[in-house]
Amino acid sequence: MTDEPLTNLLVLNTPVHRQCDVLIDGKPRTVRLRIRASTPGLDAGPIVIGDRIDLSPIDDADEADLLRVHTRHNHLVRRRPGEREEPMVMCANVDRLLCIVSSAQPKPAWGMLDRSLVIAEAQRIPPTVVLTKSDLKGAAAAREHARMYEQVGYPVLSVSIISGEGVEALREHTRDAITMMLGQSGVGKSALTAALSSESREVGKISHRTGKGRHTTTRARLVPLHGGGFLADPPGIRALVAWDIEDDRLAYLFPDLRKHLDDCKFGGSCTHIHEPGCAILAALERGDIDPRRHQAYTRMLLKADRTSSPMPRPMDPDDPTFDPYQ
Ligand SMILES: Nc1nc2c(ncn2[C@@H]2O[C@H](COP(=O)(O)OP(=O)(O)OP(=O)(O)O)[C@@H](O)[C@H]2O)c(=O)[nH]1
Numbered sequence: 001m002t003d004e005p006l007t008n009l010l011v012l013n014t015p016v017h018r019q020c021d022v023l024i025d026g027k028p029r030t031v032r033l034r035i036r037a038s039t040p041g042l043d044a045g046p047i048v049i050g051d052r053i054d055l056s057p058i059d060d061a062d063e064a065d066l067l068r069v070h071t072r073h074n075h076l077v078r079r080r081p082g083e084r085e086e087p088m089v090m091c092a093n094v095d096r097l098l099c100i101v102s103s104a105q106p107k108p109a110w111g112m113l114d115r116s117l118v119i120a121e122a123q124r125i126p127p128t129v130v131l132t133k134s135d136l137k138g139a140a141a142a143r144e145h146a147r148m149y150e151q152v153g154y155p156v157l158s159v160s161i162i163s164g165e166g167v168e169a170l171r172e173h174t175r176d177a178i179t180m181m182l183g184q185s186g187v188g189k190s191a192l193t194a195a196l197s198s199e200s201r202e203v204g205k206i207s208h209r210t211g212k213g214r215h216t217t218t219r220a221r222l223v224p225l226h227g228g229g230f231l232a233d234p235p236g237i238r239a240l241v242a243w244d245i246e247d248d249r250l251a252y253l254f255p256d257l258r259k260h261l262d263d264c265k266f267g268g269s270c271t272h273i274h275e276p277g278c279a280i281l282a283a284l285e286r287g288d289i290d291p292r293r294h295q296a297y298t299r300m301l302l303k304a305d306r307t308s309s310p311m312p313r314p315m316d317p318d319d320p321t322f323d324p325y326q
């Protein structure tokens with residue numbers, strides 16, 4: 001072992017009790033972090049998967065000092081589920097977001113897809129719509145609905161781990177990148193991860209009673225892919241609430257609405273919902289904007305599934321109740 005610090009290590013899973021896996025010379029290694037409040041970069045919030053960190057040499061007890069958390073070039077953030085209004089960063093330094101929608105069992109959650117796309121746009125992370133379980137009855141209808149997203153300009157891939165459809169295309173799509181997935185429980189995230197990697201993830205059963213997944217995956221992890229790169233397999237999401245998106249920015253995060261924003265004479269003060277003479281409403285009227293997308297925008301503007309709160313004060317590691325990883 002050398003005394004040199006270990007620099008720019010990729011964090012493969014979010015630390016629990018300050019323990020996480022990092023990538024060292026291409027191999028995962030479990031390490032317990034010794035964290036000081038003053039560590040540079042920690043003021044951006046707790047470490048998450050995709051973060052890059054510097055460590056002191058790892059000792060015989062598999063412990064190391066956290067020396068620095070590198071500045072993130074982006075992060076995926078949502079509102080943390082529960083009462084408290086606070087952000088939850090899901091992944092840092094993401095090259096691509098796969099928005100996973102099941103064709104059937106569970107039935108497609110299009111509203112969650114619209115919100116996932118907004119969250120990706122807000123951080124300029126290129127999203128791809130992935131329709132899973134294309135072997136099931138109902139897949140043709142889901143594909144038809146998803147054409148709308150193709151028209152917006154998003155790549156849409158149909159995949160099935162049963163028939164193998166789309167698996168190679170997805171492998172190409174995720175090659176050499178850090179890719180995150182978002183989707184409900186049971187849509188097939190772990191099954192896809194297993195198909196693209198040599199890591200067998202636990203794949204869950206769909207409840208016969210509710211037709212929904214059972215939240216099989218409980219902790220996100222970046223899994224190395226055959227084609228190079230890493231795929232994050234997170235737990236399924238029950239309700240996806242976007243974080244810190246101001247009203248006047250929302251239309252900009254719908255590319256199909258964004259196209260018409262410059263023509264809207266009311267500018268930033270227009271809600272694009274009722275104003276006579278609004279260019280977005282005119283485009284909707286002409287059929288240039290799909291009404292379902294405008295509805296998704298309206299729902300989000302009315303704050304049902306969005307908060308406009310900014311990031312709160314960074315957590316204070318000197319606070320005795322501080323445990324950022326729970
Ligand atoms: N027919 C069919 N079933 C699939 C396909 N992909 C996944 N499944 C099934 O869907 C169920 C859920 O798959 P998972 O991979 O555990 O789903 P998940 O998205 O990881 O779920 P959580 O971890 O709970 O978020 C399993 O029974 C899989 O066998 C597919 O392409 N076709």
Ligand SMILES: [Mg+2]
Pocket residue numbers: 189190191202203204216217233234235236
């Ligand atoms: Mg899973």
Ligand SMILES: [Zn+2]
Pocket residue numbers: 264265266270271272273275278279280281
């Ligand atoms: Zn307008």
